[in-house]
Amino acid sequence: MSMAPARKYVSARIKRVEDPPLLMGKARYLSDITLGGMLTVGFVRSPHAHARIVRIDARAALAMPGVEAVLTGEQVRAFTQPIRAEMSGASYRSTDWAALAWPKARFVGEPVAAVVASDRYRVEDALDAVVVEYEPLPPVVDAEAAMTADAPRLHEQHPDNIIIQARYDNGETDRAFADAAITLRTTFRHGRCTSAPMEGRGVVASWDAADGTLTVWASTQAPHFTRAGLAAALDLPESRIRVIAPAIGGGFGPKMHVYPEDVTVCALARRLGRPVKWLEDRRENLLTSAQAREFVAQAEVAADRDGTILAFRATFICDVGAYSVYPTTAALEPMTAAGIMPGPYRLRGYSYEAYGVATNKCPTGAYRGVGMAFATFVRERLVDMVAAACAVDPADVRRRSFFAQKDTPYTTASGIIVDSADPAGSLASVLDAAGYDGLRAEQRAAGNGRLRRGIGLCAYTEFTGMGSGTFRRRGMTQVSGYDAATVRVEPTGEVRAFLSAASQGQGHATTFAQVLADELGVPLAAVTIIEGDTERCPHGSGSFASRSMVVSGGALILAARKVRDKTLTIAAHMLEAAATDLVIDDGRIAVRGMASRAVTLADVARLAYRPASGTLPPGVDPALEATHHYDPPPATFSNGTHLAVVDVDIETGEVRIVRYVVGEDCGTMVNPMIVEGQLHGAVAQGIGNALYERIVHDDGGQPLTTSFMDYLLPTTMELPSVEVVHSETPPPGSVSGFKGMAEGGTIGAASAVANAVADALAPLGVEVRELPLAPDVLHRLIARAARDGTRA
Amino acid sequence: MKPPPFEYFAPASVKETLDLLREHGDQAKLLAGGQSLVPMLNFRLVRPGALIDLNGVPGLDGIREEPGMLRIGAMTRQRAVERSAVVRERCPLLAEAMPQIGHVQIRNRGTIGGSLVHADPAAELPAVVAALGGELIVRGAAGERTIAAADFFVGYLTTAVAADELLVAVRLPVAPPRAGHAFVEVSRRHGDFALVGVAVTVTLDGSGVCTSAAIAVTGVGPAPVVAADAVAALVGQRPATTAFEEAARRVSAQLEPHSDLHASAEYRKQVGGVLTRRALALASERAAGASR
Numbered sequence A: 001m002s003m004a005p006a007r008k009y010v011s012a013r014i015k016r017v018e019d020p021p022l023l024m025g026k027a028r029y030l031s032d033i034t035l036g037g038m039l040t041v042g043f044v045r046s047p048h049a050h051a052r053i054v055r056i057d058a059r060a061a062l063a064m065p066g067v068e069a070v071l072t073g074e075q076v077r078a079f080t081q082p083i084r085a086e087m088s089g090a091s092y093r094s095t096d097w098a099a100l101a102w103p104k105a106r107f108v109g110e111p112v113a114a115v116v117a118s119d120r121y122r123v124e125d126a127l128d129a130v131v132v133e134y135e136p137l138p139p140v141v142d143a144e145a146a147m148t149a150d151a152p153r154l155h156e157q158h159p160d161n162i163i164i165q166a167r168y169d170n171g172e173t174d175r176a177f178a179d180a181a182i183t184l185r186t187t188f189r190h191g192r193c194t195s196a197p198m199e200g201r202g203v204v205a206s207w208d209a210a211d212g213t214l215t216v217w218a219s220t221q222a223p224h225f226t227r228a229g230l231a232a233a234l235d236l237p238e239s240r241i242r243v244i245a246p247a248i249g250g251g252f253g254p255k256m257h258v259y260p261e262d263v264t265v266c267a268l269a270r271r272l273g274r275p276v277k278w279l280e281d282r283r284e285n286l287l288t289s290a291q292a293r294e295f296v297a298q299a300e301v302a303a304d305r306d307g308t309i310l311a312f313r314a315t316f317i318c319d320v321g322a323y324s325v326y327p328t329t330a331a332l333e334p335m336t337a338a339g340i341m342p343g344p345y346r347l348r349g350y351s352y353e354a355y356g357v358a359t360n361k362c363p364t365g366a367y368r369g370v371g372m373a374f375a376t377f378v379r380e381r382l383v384d385m386v387a388a389a390c391a392v393d394p395a396d397v398r399r400r401s402f403f404a405q406k407d408t409p410y411t412t413a414s415g416i417i418v419d420s421a422d423p424a425g426s427l428a429s430v431l432d433a434a435g436y437d438g439l440r441a442e443q444r445a446a447g448n449g450r451l452r453r454g455i456g457l458c459a460y461t462e463f464t465g466m467g468s469g470t471f472r473r474r475g476m477t478q479v480s481g482y483d484a485a486t487v488r489v490e491p492t493g494e495v496r497a498f499l500s501a502a503s504q505g506q507g508h509a510t511t512f513a514q515v516l517a518d519e520l521g522v523p524l525a526a527v528t529i530i531e532g533d534t535e536r537c538p539h540g541s542g543s544f545a546s547r548s549m550v551v552s553g554g555a556l557i558l559a560a561r562k563v564r565d566k567t568l569t570i571a572a573h574m575l576e577a578a579a580t581d582l583v584i585d586d587g588r589i590a591v592r593g594m595a596s597r598a599v600t601l602a603d604v605a606r607l608a609y610r611p612a613s614g615t616l617p618p619g620v621d622p623a624l625e626a627t628h629h630y631d632p633p634p635a636t637f638s639n640g641t642h643l644a645v646v647d648v649d650i651e652t653g654e655v656r657i658v659r660y661v662v663g664e665d666c667g668t669m670v671n672p673m674i675v676e677g678q679l680h681g682a683v684a685q686g687i688g689n690a691l692y693e694r695i696v697h698d699d700g701g702q703p704l705t706t707s708f709m710d711y712l713l714p715t716t717m718e719l720p721s722v723e724v725v726h727s728e729t730p731p732p733g734s735v736s737g738f739k740g741m742a743e744g745g746t747i748g749a750a751s752a753v754a755n756a757v758a759d760a761l762a763p764l765g766v767e768v769r770e771l772p773l774a775p776d777v778l779h780r781l782i783a784r785a786a787r788d789g790t791r792a
Numbered sequence B: 001m002k003p004p005p006f007e008y009f010a011p012a013s014v015k016e017t018l019d020l021l022r023e024h025g026d027q028a029k030l031l032a033g034g035q036s037l038v039p040m041l042n043f044r045l046v047r048p049g050a051l052i053d054l055n056g057v058p059g060l061d062g063i064r065e066e067p068g069m070l071r072i073g074a075m076t077r078q079r080a081v082e083r084s085a086v087v088r089e090r091c092p093l094l095a096e097a098m099p100q101i102g103h104v105q106i107r108n109r110g111t112i113g114g115s116l117v118h119a120d121p122a123a124e125l126p127a128v129v130a131a132l133g134g135e136l137i138v139r140g141a142a143g144e145r146t147i148a149a150a151d152f153f154v155g156y157l158t159t160a161v162a163a164d165e166l167l168v169a170v171r172l173p174v175a176p177p178r179a180g181h182a183f184v185e186v187s188r189r190h191g192d193f194a195l196v197g198v199a200v201t202v203t204l205d206g207s208g209v210c211t212s213a214a215i216a217v218t219g220v221g222p223a224p225v226v227a228a229d230a231v232a233a234l235v236g237q238r239p240a241t242t243a244f245e246e247a248a249r250r251v252s253a254q255l256e257p258h259s260d261l262h263a264s265a266e267y268r269k270q271v272g273g274v275l276t277r278r279a280l281a282l283a284s285e286r287a288a289g290a291s292r
Helices: A019-023 A120-129 A173-179 A223-234 A260-272 A282-288 A332-340 A372-390 A394-401 A423-434 A436-446 A468-474 A508-520 A548-575 A601-609 A672-692 A744-764 A775-791 B014-027 B037-042 B078-082 B085-090 B092-100 B104-109 B112-118 B124-132 B228-232 B241-254 B265-291
Strands: A039-045 A051-057 A067-072 A111-117 A131-136 A162-169 A182-190 A202-208 A213-218 A241-244 A276-279 A295-303 A309-321 A349-358 A451-464 A483-489 A495-499 A527-530 A582-585 A588-591 A594-600 A625-630 A636-649 A655-665 A723-727 B007-009 B028-031 B050-053 B063-066 B069-073 B135-140 B143-148 B153-155 B166-173 B179-186 B196-204 B210-218
Touching: A039 A120, A039 A260, A039 A282, A051 A111, A067 A120, A067 A260, A111 A120, A111 A260, A162 A332, A173 A295, A173 A309, A173 A349, A182 A372, A202 A260, A213 A223, A213 A260, A223 A241, A223 A260, A260 A276, A295 A332, A295 A372, A309 A332, A309 A372, A309 A394, A332 A349, A332 A372, A332 A451, A372 A394, A372 A451, A372 A744, A394 A423, A394 A451, A423 A436, A423 A451, A423 A636, A423 A655, A423 A723, A436 A451, A451 A744, A483 A508, A483 A548, A483 A601, A495 A508, A495 A548, A508 A527, A508 A548, A548 A582, A548 A588, A548 A594, A548 A601, A548 A625, A588 A601, A594 A601, A636 A744, A655 A672, A655 A744, A672 A723, A672 A744, A744 A775, A775 B265, B014 B028, B014 B050, B014 B135, B014 B166, B028 B037, B063 B085, B069 B085, B069 B112, B078 B092, B078 B104, B078 B112, B085 B092, B092 B124, B092 B179, B092 B196, B112 B124, B112 B166, B124 B166, B124 B179, B124 B196, B124 B210, B179 B265, B196 B265, B210 B228, B210 B241, B210 B265, B228 B241, B241 B265
Parallel strands: A039 A276, A213 A241, A309 A349, A495 A527, A655 A723, B007 B050, B028 B050
Antiparallel strands: A039 A111, A051 A131, A067 A111, A162 A349, A182 A295, A202 A213, A202 A276, A295 A309, A451 A636, A483 A495, A483 A625, A582 A588, A588 A594, A636 A655, B063 B069, B069 B166, B135 B143, B135 B166, B179 B196, B196 B210
């Protein structure tokens, strides 16, 4: 009905309003929640990758001081249901993930029994005293081995270990390969990674026997999914469970899932009638929080003689670990990789096979850049290999092979519709900012000493802001796909919004406030954002897969517009003017051109909530509040280009990143400073994937990286300063102009670094096909290339 | 990640500490800076019956010049050594190694003695003490004894300090004139233990001929490896690339490292040689500079 006021806060670099309490230690994290009579829970975890649990003797533990209870898998199955992630589609096989393993454990770290005691020290003493007799079974710890006919089977009800498989061909692939001047084929591998948020998972549960309700504080990205998963596992209606997400110290994906520990802690609270708490420690985090990225892919590329990319063929084999995670399923990672593979390229042909294969390892799940990071690595390496084969600059191959902005919305060869993007523009902006020609000249001048300079490019598209249409197409029936917002102007004029999103540190209290303040024409300080509570906030999906600003943001705008329209209607009545003649600014509603004829939002609110104090317009209901549930278009795509410059010490295999430039296009930016912060963090994680991070298991499935001594996150000392070039291509017809952008940094960084290292070592005959590129790995590749070179 | 139960003692003197050690024997663990011990306790990798906290024991810290030597008390914080002008001047090899140990926060708590007695096979300090031929002073009920570095590092996380003894200080020879030094390492990240690290000293005579040298390699075995054979390739010669390369080849040949998550044995063997060559070149350059 009315024009939106001009945007005053959106696009501004506004400091994060949530930071003062976070920085001053005032924020309340899960560990800060203490309830009267609260007990602490710890878990006896399987030391075997695959074993039958013969018997559990808890007598000694129960006799220890402060120990209140020990719960086993055999007991807990009587009053809980296993977590079961569902998916439509014939090829998917669901898994039952018990609250406590019984009769067998399928990965090292899987909870086998729970100990409840007065504090964590006593819990850990008692964990040592629980005697579990295991009958070890042969484990399978490699996805390719797990696909063979005689591999040990994880889930007996299924004929093999393949949880999900899919095939696709756009129908042009074979012809494109047949016509191509150049075809290359190789195998790529990516190590298993974990997201390692500063705060691990955790749950506090309290059962109110009087009204039969369970209150759960959880370190979750998706309070409503947690509620739904717990309701199913605990046989409770969703209305009996309240999930609250307090301040959260990072999520990055894994905290959108529901885990056995969550179910056990809630079941214990209900049975013991006392509040219980479990906080994941770092060892548990590295053993059991959903992991990611472990792939092998056989991939082929077809290209013209000038380097123009024509087609890809790929077989993705993803090691999904022991169970299919709720609610996205084990299909999430392999299918996302397969779908995003064409990226920003105009391909004639694309075909794939994708497999998610169960192994005796920690389940994998959502992690920043899920599937996309690996597919981008495969594609961008292949593109560089084509460039080398054709002796064409990698930037030229990309420029030649991208789809054009004028062709958007563009349907990629995998059938995904990229709503808007300007890949060539993004590439040009990065080359320009980096001084690409100069960098190449410096590289040539650097010569052939022990330090070799390399320059790597990566172009990508990023799947964001997915609506139910995408989840329906992907068969992910347990994912709602929409989000919601309630906007309320309180009787005294303050504005509060209640969102189904759940911040883990992204700055929602600031960015959503910017959006809402602009929509209502009020000062930023008048707005408060409330999230993370299933009783206070409307039903929706939560914060994952780069969706908050698009989906919850869209809901917020649409709810705010309803409130604004009502505000104007009431104000028009109060001012005896036409609503269309009113303007809102800074919390005042005035008649256009007559600043003195004005009321404040507080005046309108007072009347809305106390209609007896005046008169509301005919037909207008009291109060000033609206809710909108917003199901957006299937997806909106961000895109970007990364450029990395590295020096590789060819004697030690050490890599130093000397320059890093990101070109990012996420549509209209709500807060460029927060966009850059997201990019810095995401690039750090991508560099971690490229050079440092890897979860390692021995042949028996024993994880060897169970502390930060061995699972290596890059620190500030290893990271380059990240230069960011922004461009904004808003999706046409969108509610907000926003696109998601949380993952692009991670998606682009691993591949840009890999390409830079490959570029540095190309003169030595080294090809990069695996991540991470630890010094030892590069040293081996260099030595092998030298041997091969000598033989040749 | 909580330690198992233990009895905690906070002695106020060396004598009281030795009494406690005699009473609890190998059931006791000494707590210095706690940068290795506390994580090991929390992982329940060690389960001492008694934890004897040295932080309240007077007289165990401080850096003192003695004739030809620098004496550093066992409880001297690593950060204090790093920032010491005396150490920088008299014992520059140690000064160069210090910033490569962990991070500032770790060095603020970590002690010289704690690191030496913990004897992590990839730690920097044991290699420095081994290269310099330092002396370790330990005290027991029977009094004080001095152990040469070569006899001190016995094996993996094991030293010659007996269960009822306490390391009180390390004595390091001060650098002679016309000497150069270098500590170089490769680690996965800044502050990590070395995949392989090399500590060297080179001393020249007035005509630029190498009169003595020392090479110790860390991260390549249960204890620092002292490369005497490689040193022989240098002594009596004017430092030059060919000599460095020969020394590097000998170090590489001598090493019998292990493989672990972060590097293979082959990597450590080869890179041990590379770092030896680089360290010798740098140390010789510095020695030549010191001679001018």
